[in-house]
Amino acid sequence: MTSAHLKTIESRLLWLSHWMIHHANHIRPKADAIKVGGHQASSASMVSIMTALYFSALRPEDRVAVKPHASPVFHAMQYLMGNIPREKLERFRGFDGAQSYPSRTKDVDDVDFSTGSVGLGVAMTSFASIVQDYILAKSWGGDLRPGRMVALAGDAELDEGNVYECLQEGWKNDLRNTWWIIDYNRQSLDGVVREGLFQRIEKTFDAFGWDVVKIKHGALQRAAFLEPGGARLRDWIDRCPNSDYSALTFMGGGVWRSRLMDDLGDQGDVSALIGRRSDAQLAALMENLGGNCVDTMAEAFAAVDHERPVCFLAYTVKGWGTPIAGHKDNHGGLMTPKQMAAWRAHMGVPEGMEWERFATVGNPEALKAFLASTPFFAGGPRRHEDAQLAAPAIAAPP
Numbered sequence: 001m002t003s004a005h006l007k008t009i010e011s012r013l014l015w016l017s018h019w020m021i022h023h024a025n026h027i028r029p030k031a032d033a034i035k036v037g038g039h040q041a042s043s044a045s046m047v048s049i050m051t052a053l054y055f056s057a058l059r060p061e062d063r064v065a066v067k068p069h070a071s072p073v074f075h076a077m078q079y080l081m082g083n084i085p086r087e088k089l090e091r092f093r094g095f096d097g098a099q100s101y102p103s104r105t106k107d108v109d110d111v112d113f114s115t116g117s118v119g120l121g122v123a124m125t126s127f128a129s130i131v132q133d134y135i136l137a138k139s140w141g142g143d144l145r146p147g148r149m150v151a152l153a154g155d156a157e158l159d160e161g162n163v164y165e166c167l168q169e170g171w172k173n174d175l176r177n178t179w180w181i182i183d184y185n186r187q188s189l190d191g192v193v194r195e196g197l198f199q200r201i202e203k204t205f206d207a208f209g210w211d212v213v214k215i216k217h218g219a220l221q222r223a224a225f226l227e228p229g230g231a232r233l234r235d236w237i238d239r240c241p242n243s244d245y246s247a248l249t250f251m252g253g254g255v256w257r258s259r260l261m262d263d264l265g266d267q268g269d270v271s272a273l274i275g276r277r278s279d280a281q282l283a284a285l286m287e288n289l290g291g292n293c294v295d296t297m298a299e300a301f302a303a304v305d306h307e308r309p310v311c312f313l314a315y316t317v318k319g320w321g322t323p324i325a326g327h328k329d330n331h332g333g334l335m336t337p338k339q340m341a342a343w344r345a346h347m348g349v350p351e352g353m354e355w356e357r358f359a360t361v362g363n364p365e366a367l368k369a370f371l372a373s374t375p376f377f378a379g380g381p382r383r384h385e386d387a388q389l390a391a392p393a394i395a396a397p398p
């Protein structure tokens with residue numbers, strides 16, 4: 001049952017995050033023709049990871065730095081939970097609206113770390129964990145329940161130098177209770193991540209005492225690999241260059257079929273494996289990387305039973321589940337109004353119901369009960385507050 005709820009939440013967050021950006025750019029009246037912006041493809045890439053993390057793994061004492069460009073997913077999630085009013089989302093990226101990047105000071109929906117400058121949120125989690133250990137070591141810190149400090153990071157965030165400084169600092173201070181979850185879509189702002197780079201990055205994590213958990217294939221793919229001919233499909237996927245995988249994803253099921261048949265067609269098991277699937281099923285299979293499979297992500301999180309720092313390398317598709325999946329210019333690219341209209345129909349959202357939190361949900365009461373029971377949200381806002389100290393007025397200079 002949890003698995004079905006996670007799929008429903010994932011679909012709601014995908015829709016609401018994309019609608020929020022679309023509304024800001026194409027529907028909200030504006031004074032000029034300047035694009036408002038927002039990152040649909042970066043959000044789609046992260047949506048399954050965030051669904052599994054928040055709704056199956058996190059506890060209230062955990063703290064999360066969200067990849068800046070996944071801010072719409074974060075706000076969509078808080079909206080689904082009833083923690084931010086619709087007006088804030090209608091003003092996304094505008095005055096007094098939900099912020100472009102999660103902000104502790106300007107957002108109202110329980111942001112843990114402000115992010116925006118890529119790499120900074122990532123590093124902050126490890127320093128926060130070290131500070132937490134300092135507090136725990138103090139006589140006055142004993143009743144603190146230690147939380148995990150979690151970074152949801154883009155793969156290109158690992159280009160930032162401060163990430164490597166803090167890996168060293170963490171090693172010096174016996175870093176623990178820290179998770180970095182890398183959204184490994186192999187696309188950056190304007191290019192494809194260089195082949196082979198991550199084998200080196202894995203070694204770097206290993207050298208500093210981190211566990212690396214690679215999550216490459218989703219449940220659909222793993223099931224297909226068990227069919228006759230499946231081992232050859234797996235081998236093909238594992239060898240496919242990053243740029244080809246993105247381009248084929250963008251082109252869709254028909255093009256996947258001709259390329260796979262060209263490379264693997266054997267008039268035997270592999271051809272039959274491919275032939276059993278419609279174009280749409282084939283595309284869904286090829287896009288079912290581990291980081292876009294909520295069940296696979298939930299299992300990966302649940303399997304960690306220790307405090308050592310963990311780097312999850314979750315393979316994803318940038319723009320997953322949308323018409324701009326894998327497109328080489330999808331970083332700042334937006335779905336056009338025409339694409340959005342077709343995608344709305346595909347997602348089953350009735351016209352006029354775009355902001356409805358529970359639109360498309362078969363059994364809203366069951367979902368609401370599940371949301372209300374989610375440990376991370378169950379106790380309300382998790383931020384520590386304290387009274388402000390009164391400060392004496394400073395005398396005006398003579």
Ligand SMILES: Cc1ncc(C[n+]2csc(CCOP(=O)(O)OP(=O)(O)O)c2C)c(N)n1
Nearest residue numbers: 042069116117118154155156157187188189
């Ligand atoms: C310090 C800093 N350098 C550069 C940028 C510009 N920038 C914005 S997003 C981005 C990379 C995006 O790629 P990735 O982290 O892989 O995220 P994705 O959108 O693929 O999920 C860069 C370099 C920035 N925001 N901050």
Ligand SMILES: [Mg+2]
Nearest residue numbers: 155185187188
């Ligand atoms: Mg990326």
